[in-house]
Amino acid sequence: MRIFQRIGFAFLLLIPLMGWAAEVLSVRLIGGEAGFSAQVQARIETLIRQVEPDVNFVESFPSASRRLLIAIGAKGWRTIEGAPVDLPILAVLPPRLPYDLVATTSNRPMSAVYGDMPPGRFFNFVQLLSPKKGSTVALIAGPSLLPRVSRFESFAAERNMHLHVEKIERESDVGPAVERGVQHASLMLALPDPVAHTAATVPPLLLITYRAGVPVVAYSEAYLRAGAVAALYATPEQIAQQVLEIVSAYKQGKPLPPAQTLKYFTVGLNTSVARSLGLTLPPAEELETRLRQMKE
Amino acid sequence: MDLPDLRKKIARFAAFSVTGLGGLVLPAWCHAEDAAEEFGELPVVLSASRLRQPLVEAPSAVTVIDRQMIEASGARQIADLMRYVPGAVVGYNDGNRPVVALQGLSGTYASGVQVLVDGVSVYTPLWGGMQWEELPLSLDDLERIEVIRGPNAAVFGPNSFAGVINIITRYPTANSDWKLTANAGSRGVADLSLSRSSSLENGTNYRVTFGQRASDGFDTRPDTQRQYFGNFRSEYQVDSKDSLHFALYAADNKKDNGDYGSTGSSQVPHPNYSNKLDVQVRWTSAISSEEEWWIQYYHQQSRTTDDVNVNYRDSRFWTKYFTALAALVPNPLPYAIDSGYETQRDGVEYQHTFRFNEAVRAVYGAETRRDLATSKTYLGSEPQSAILTRAYGNFEWNFHKDWTLHLASMVEKNSLADTGVSSKLAFTWQPIDGHVFRLGVSTALRTPSIYEKRANISYPIPASIVPFIPASVVPAIGGSPNEIRVWTRGRANNEKLSVEEIGYSVNFPEWNVVGEARWAWSHYKDLMGVDGNGDFYNKDKAEVESGDLTVKWTPNEATMIRIALNKTNISSSTDPATYNQSAPKDTVSLLWDQRVSYNWRLSANYQRVGEMHWTDAGNTSFNPANPIIPAIDYLTLRLGRRLNLTGFSESELAVVVQNALGNHRDYWAGVAANGQKETIAPRISFLQFVGQF
Numbered sequence: 003m004r005i006f007q008r009i010g011f012a013f014l015l016l017i018p019l020m021g022w023a024a025e026v027l028s029v030r031l032i033g034g035e036a037g038f039s040a041q042v043q044a045r046i047e048t049l050i051r052q053v054e055p056d057v058n059f060v061e062s063f064p065s066a067s068r069r070l071l072i073a074i075g076a077k078g079w080r081t082i083e084g085a086p087v088d089l090p091i092l093a094v095l096p097p098r099l100p101y102d103l104v105a106t107t108s109n110r111p112m113s114a115v116y117g118d119m120p121p122g123r124f125f126n127f128v129q130l131l132s133p134k135k136g137s138t139v140a141l142i143a144g145p146s147l148l149p150r151v152s153r154f155e156s157f158a159a160e161r162n163m164h165l166h167v168e169k170i171e172r173e174s175d176v177g178p179a180v181e182r183g184v185q186h187a188s189l190m191l192a193l194p195d196p197v198a199h200t201a202a203t204v205p206p207l208l209l210i211t212y213r214a215g216v217p218v219v220a221y222s223e224a225y226l227r228a229g230a231v232a233a234l235y236a237t238p239e240q241i242a243q244q245v246l247e248i249v250s251a252y253k254q255g256k257p258l259p260p261a262q263t264l265k266y267f268t269v270g271l272n273t274s275v276a277r278s279l280g281l282t283l284p285p286a287e288e289l290e291t292r293l294r295q296m297k298e
Numbered sequence: 299m300d301l302p303d304l305r306k307k308i309a310r311f312a313a314f315s316v317t318g319l320g321g322l323v324l325p326a327w328c329h330a331e332d333a334a335e336e337f338g339e340l341p342v343v344l345s346a347s348r349l350r351q352p353l354v355e356a357p358s359a360v361t362v363i364d365r366q367m368i369e370a371s372g373a374r375q376i377a378d379l380m381r382y383v384p385g386a387v388v389g390y391n392d393g394n395r396p397v398v399a400l401q402g403l404s405g406t407y408a409s410g411v412q413v414l415v416d417g418v419s420v421y422t423p424l425w426g427g428m429q430w431e432e433l434p435l436s437l438d439d440l441e442r443i444e445v446i447r448g449p450n451a452a453v454f455g456p457n458s459f460a461g462v463i464n465i466i467t468r469y470p471t472a473n474s475d476w477k478l479t480a481n482a483g484s485r486g487v488a489d490l491s492l493s494r495s496s497s498l499e500n501g502t503n504y505r506v507t508f509g510q511r512a513s514d515g516f517d518t519r520p521d522t523q524r525q526y527f528g529n530f531r532s533e534y535q536v537d538s539k540d541s542l543h544f545a546l547y548a549a550d551n552k553k554d555n556g557d558y559g560s561t562g563s564s565q566v567p568h569p570n571y572s573n574k575l576d577v578q579v580r581w582t583s584a585i586s587s588e589e590e591w592w593i594q595y596y597h598q599q600s601r602t603t604d605d606v607n608v609n610y611r612d613s614r615f616w617t618k619y620f621t622a623l624a625a626l627v628p629n630p631l632p633y634a635i636d637s638g639y640e641t642q643r644d645g646v647e648y649q650h651t652f653r654f655n656e657a658v659r660a661v662y663g664a665e666t667r668r669d670l671a672t673s674k675t676y677l678g679s680e681p682q683s684a685i686l687t688r689a690y691g692n693f694e695w696n697f698h699k700d701w702t703l704h705l706a707s708m709v710e711k712n713s714l715a716d717t718g719v720s721s722k723l724a725f726t727w728q729p730i731d732g733h734v735f736r737l738g739v740s741t742a743l744r745t746p747s748i749y750e751k752r753a754n755i756s757y758p759i760p761a762s763i764v765p766f767i768p769a770s771v772v773p774a775i776g777g778s779p780n781e782i783r784v785w786t787r788g789r790a791n792n793e794k795l796s797v798e799e800i801g802y803s804v805n806f807p808e809w810n811v812v813g814e815a816r817w818a819w820s821h822y823k824d825l826m827g828v829d830g831n832g833d834f835y836n837k838d839k840a841e842v843e844s845g846d847l848t849v850k851w852t853p854n855e856a857t858m859i860r861i862a863l864n865k866t867n868i869s870s871s872t873d874p875a876t877y878n879q880s881a882p883k884d885t886v887s888l889l890w891d892q893r894v895s896y897n898w899r900l901s902a903n904y905q906r907v908g909e910m911h912w913t914d915a916g917n918t919s920f921n922p923a924n925p926i927i928p929a930i931d932y933l934t935l936r937l938g939r940r941l942n943l944t945g946f947s948e949s950e951l952a953v954v955v956q957n958a959l960g961n962h963r964d965y966w967a968g969v970a971a972n973g974q975k976e977t978i979a980p981r982i983s984f985l986q987f988v989g990q991f
Binding site: 037038039172173175176177178180181185186201203205206208209210212213214222224225227228229272275278280 | 338339340341342343344346348349350355364365366441442468469470471472473474475495496497501503533535538586587588653805855947948990
């Protein structure tokens with residue numbers, strides 16, 4: 003009898019495992035082939051393997067499994083075009099306008115981690131760096147930022163700042179727009195925009211603003227190294243952490259959440275540029291702590 | 299051909315130039331088609347060599363001429379922008395030959411000024427001075443000009459004596475795709491500049507500019523000029539650290555020279571042709587914003603064809619025997635002296651900037667270059683060269699929160715002069731934020747130019763100076779087969795300068811006011827002079843005391859007011875007649891730039907230059923009757939109206955009136971034989987169109 007009891011107990015133990023096996027989550031990562039996308043993809047895979055070891059990483063989805071396609075960057079986003087309409091998708095750092103268009107016009111289960119921070123956080127950051135009331139902040143806005151400009155203006159107004167927006171349509175508009183912007187503003191805010199901030203536009207933007215004595219506050223670590231005085235950005239690890247949280251919840255059976263802005267952040271300061279511009283800034287850790295306490 | 303076709307063709311040419319000339323067929327890394335790459339790698343733009351001390355804390359007095367000042371200036375020539383610099387004098391030797399002197403003691407080839415374009419010396423190797431009218435740059439190509447007032451040889455190399463003029467061109471993609479500027483107006487003003495900025499698939503950013511500068515100059519001089527120029531600049535980012543800068547400049551000039559009213563003058567009106575080609579290649583490795591090294595190679599070459607038509611009546615034979623007759627008869631037999639010359643400069647320079655720690659920053663570097671000049675008339679039959687090798691170091695130590703020590707030194711070995719050392723020691727003290735006091739001493743050398751060291755002037759004269767008289771007889775009657783012959787014995791050596799200066803810089807951000815004052819005592823020694831045989835040697839001393847004040851006020855976004863004042867006093871114990879009034883005692887520069895409304899912009903740019911004379915315009919004892927150029931009031935007005943032209947992202951039409959207060963004598967104090975004053979600078983008015991598309 004005891005042997006049957008043991009077999010029965012073992013069988014009972016196996017049932018949930020069999021159930022799990024039936025509902026194992028298969029994840030496919032695409033898009034992160036080079037540069038920052040590759041770093042983000044590598045971190046996501048590493049973190050999920052560590053925390054959710056039973057997630058199955060696949061190149062093509064098996065027929066009987068819960069599936070999730072994690073598409074990284076614009077390249078990843080482009081590859082989903084031919085994907086089955088019922089395939090759930092988590093887009094990480096997708097191009098915002100195309101994503102929003104698809105998300106609002108299709109029934110596909112999908113979610114995204116945008117490359118943006120909540121704008122309130124950026125304006126809090128600017129406020130901490132430039133506490134003078136009534137100061138003017140310049141923003142170069144390409145087509146993808148334009149729809150949100152009025153929101154940005156109210157965020158700025160709530161913090162006693164004036165936002166001077168220079169609208170641009172193409173890369174070659176950026177230089178003249180920056181020239182105009184620095185005449186009005188004491189600080190330039192760079193928010194992710196695939197037209198306004200590229201390898202062709204960032205050098206003249208940083209040179210013109212630097213020579214006008216106008217510091218640039220930017221959105222990436224690379225921008226900070228290039229010459230922004232301060233940046234608010236998410237590291238690949240922080241983006242991976244946010245993705246992990248979505249994947250874990252999804253794995254537990256929850257639906258994909260609505261698209262999210264970047265949740266975790268790092269404050270970076272370029273002390274060389276700050277020194278050269280004659281600016282004294284609080285330590286990055288202090289700024290991070292204060293930002294976490296502020297309402298976004 | 300319609301405009302889009304033309305655009306495409308020029309764009310194709312530009313692309314061809316990039317790949318062909320720069321050899322930039324390297325793999326791309328930075329073409330960010332992936333939106334996630336917005337977060338990816340970017341080049342270090344504000345690299346160690348671009349980051350400087352905050353201007354108020356700089357160890358030298360620096361005047362910055364930025365884009366706003368360039369646009370408001372109403373200038374056609376880069377030299378005219380120097381009117382903003384306190385104490386600087388811009389004199390027009392003729393209507394198309396500007397001369398810039400920063401602290402007097404200067405003639406046509408003001409040679410104690412280092413002029414750099416993106417870090418490469420562009421003054422002429424033969425004369426040692428700057429030929430501003432030949433610079434193949436449009437004002438649209440300029441980002442800014444930094445003028446260091448006072449010597450800074452330890453950092454900027456030879457010729458950084460009375461000052462350094464550092465011309466910085468715009469980053470290639472800082473302009474719109476296309477930019478067109480055109481001036482047309484009185485005195486034959488016909489300028490055009492068209493530039494194209496773009497990026498290639500491999501991430502190379504480039505700008506190419508073609509243009510023309512033309513005017514008839516002054517009425518009173520034969521000085522019509524037409525220059526065609528082109529320049530190209532590309533920046534190729536090899537990876538996030540390394541980049542390749544390539545620049546090419548070319549110009550073709552035709553300019554009239556000489557004097558009207560030829561009796562008594564050896565130069566009857568004649569055209570002068572010149573062309574030049576400059577190339578610069580620089581590899582930069584920007585490891586971080588604190589460390590960077592670069593290495594550059596540059597090549598410059600120029601050729602000037604100047605067949606000076608000499609009037610026979612000026613020959614010694616006629617002036618010796620038939621002075622009275624010479625004035626009555628027509629020129630019996632004109633002949634041309636080949637006064638042309640060719641120059642070439644090749645150099646390599648390495649510089650490394652880094653920071654030891656929070657408090658200490660250092661720059662060191664080395665350069666070697668060869669200058670070569672050829673001129674049958676001025677230098678004899680052999681090409682003459684100058685080999686320069688220098689090593690330098692610059693050290694900044696922020697040893698106390700309020701204090702910084704600046705120490706710089708350069709050792710320079712030059713085949714034209716003794717090996718010498720130039721140094722600078724300065725302290726800056728910032729007791730309160732925005733208020734900086736500066737105390738500095740510096741020494742500098744000016745090496746002689748090839749002409750000063752190696753002049754070997756001979757005017758070969760045809761068979762005879764007088765028709766029908768055999769050449770062999772000529773010496774016997776007072777002529778010479780070589781009418782003029784001067785052979786410098788090579789005595790010229792370094793000119794020496796030591797300067798003590800105090801300075802104060804202030805920044806009141808809440809009032810939008812920045813200001814700067816400097817007082818300096820300069821001791822010049824061994825200044826170059828000429829003996830009775832025309833031989834250059836170091837002979838003179840001069841003491842220069844000068845003080846200046848610059849204040850810039852931007853009360854609101856629409857208004858900018860700037861004032862720059864200077865007082866200079868020169869005293870020479872060895873040659874007071876030449877030097878004591880070679881700088882104006884007072885200069886004033888005023889700029890008012892006003893955006894009257896969204897569409898209208900008015901600027902007024904005024905300069906007053908006290909009475910003075912140029913050292914080669916006849917010294918005060920030489921021409922006692924009329925030695926001094928009276929004080930000059932030079933006002934330029936510009937009124938611009940923004941247009942909304944279809945096809946242009948921005949466009950403006952402006953009326954510019956240069957020298958609005960009317961005629962004044964410029965540069966030469968002399969009076970021509972026909973009684974007409976020789977250089978009368980007239981009012982020049984033109985329409986200016988600026989369009990970006």
